[in-house]
Amino acid sequence: MKKTWKLKPSVLKKLKVAGIVIAVFLVVFSYINSEKNSLKKLGYSNQAISSIVQKWQIGAVKEIGENKTVNAAFESKDYVQDNLQVYKKVTYQKQKDLIKNINKLIKKGYKANEISMILAHGNNEDVSAFAKRKKVKYLEQYFSIPYAKLKNYDRYVAYYDKEREDAETTVLHVNMDFDQEEYTNPIKIDTFSEDVLVNKHRMLTEKFVPKQLKEVPSEYLKNKNDEIMVHQSVLSAFKRMMQEALKDGKHILINSGYRSYQDQLDTMELYREAYGQNYVDNYVAKAGFSEHQTGMSIDVASQDVSIFVESEEYGWMMDHAYEYGFILRYPKSKEEITGYKCEAWHYRYVGIKAAKYIHDHNITYDEYYMMFLEKNS
Secondary structure, eight states, rough: OOOOOOOOOOHHHHHHHHHHHHHHHHHHHHHHHHHHHHHHTTOOHHHHHHHHHHTTEEEEEEHSSSSSSHHHHHHHOOOOOGHHHTTTTTTOOOTTTTTHHHHHHTTTTTHHHHOOOOOTTTHHHHHHTTSSSSSSSOOOHHHHHHHHOGHHHHHHHHHHHHHHOHHHHHHHHHHTTTTTTTTTTTTEOOOOOTTTTOOOTEEEEETOSSEEEOOOOOGGGGGTTOEEEEEEEHHHHHHHHHHHHHHHHHEEEEOOOOEEEEEHHHHHHHHHHHHHHHHHHHHOOOSSSGGGGGEEEEEEEEOOSGGGGGGGHHHHHHHHHHTEEEEESGGGGGGHHSOOOEEEEEEEOOHHHHHHHHHHHHHOHHHHHIIIIOOOO
């Protein structure tokens, strides 16, 4: 008769405990995997999910739901548990030191909406510098304005104290460097873009040369013997505009287009000799500061009248140029903003959308650029 083996009660007890432990482990493992999948569906990264699980914050994060700032917080070594409820209310910005800076701003007493405002108006460098300073008083006054720049805060305050303009005007004027001397430390631009802004605070270097320059056919020129180049989009738009003007009995022609840096130097000297330095200072841009170097501007003329402002073509352009993407670059009512006396003949191509906005809101390209095209970075 075979001998049957029986486990000792103590061994059986241990096996039962081990079985329970394994069962619990499998249940927990299954639960965690299920929760990880839930977090992944909410958009959390593997790195963030791992941190969420380790910190036992699965429930809290699921309650928050999809949130890029919270995801960044759990990815960061700077995560602070006490700040989780603030993280979830802060609008995400893709910045290297996002969480570190949020922590600093919380510590200084800023609320979530104020932190979102700060982050939205600067790049990582700007926000990092701002987070080091004492809490400011007039945050919302300036940064409720979409195109305000965080790095300009002190300049806004100083300009407001001096000029007593409203906040929006203050932001716009400082962004346009009205608080700086003209031609002093200008922003230097050497890369072409169709929306490039040139004025007495923003200059084109000698290296700046427009792309896609096209020669204007003689039929569109005031002087048929001139050789004038403009950007191809300018030429295409002008052709359409000229044809429509002809239907109304108006004959508009091009008098000037692209001028290189050296051409502008020569132009300055020509006008200086003819009319004197005062005329040059008021009507002629310095080399590097002329819009003609962009290839996006033209001087227009009437076929029959020598003084353009006295022609019927002038009136037609004032009423219709924006419909074809052109704006009067230096209007008489905006001389303090543009920095130049009115030039009734000088038109800039900006595209139909921008031209219509500028026309409808009676603003300059300088203002439009700062409101919609200038970047915080």
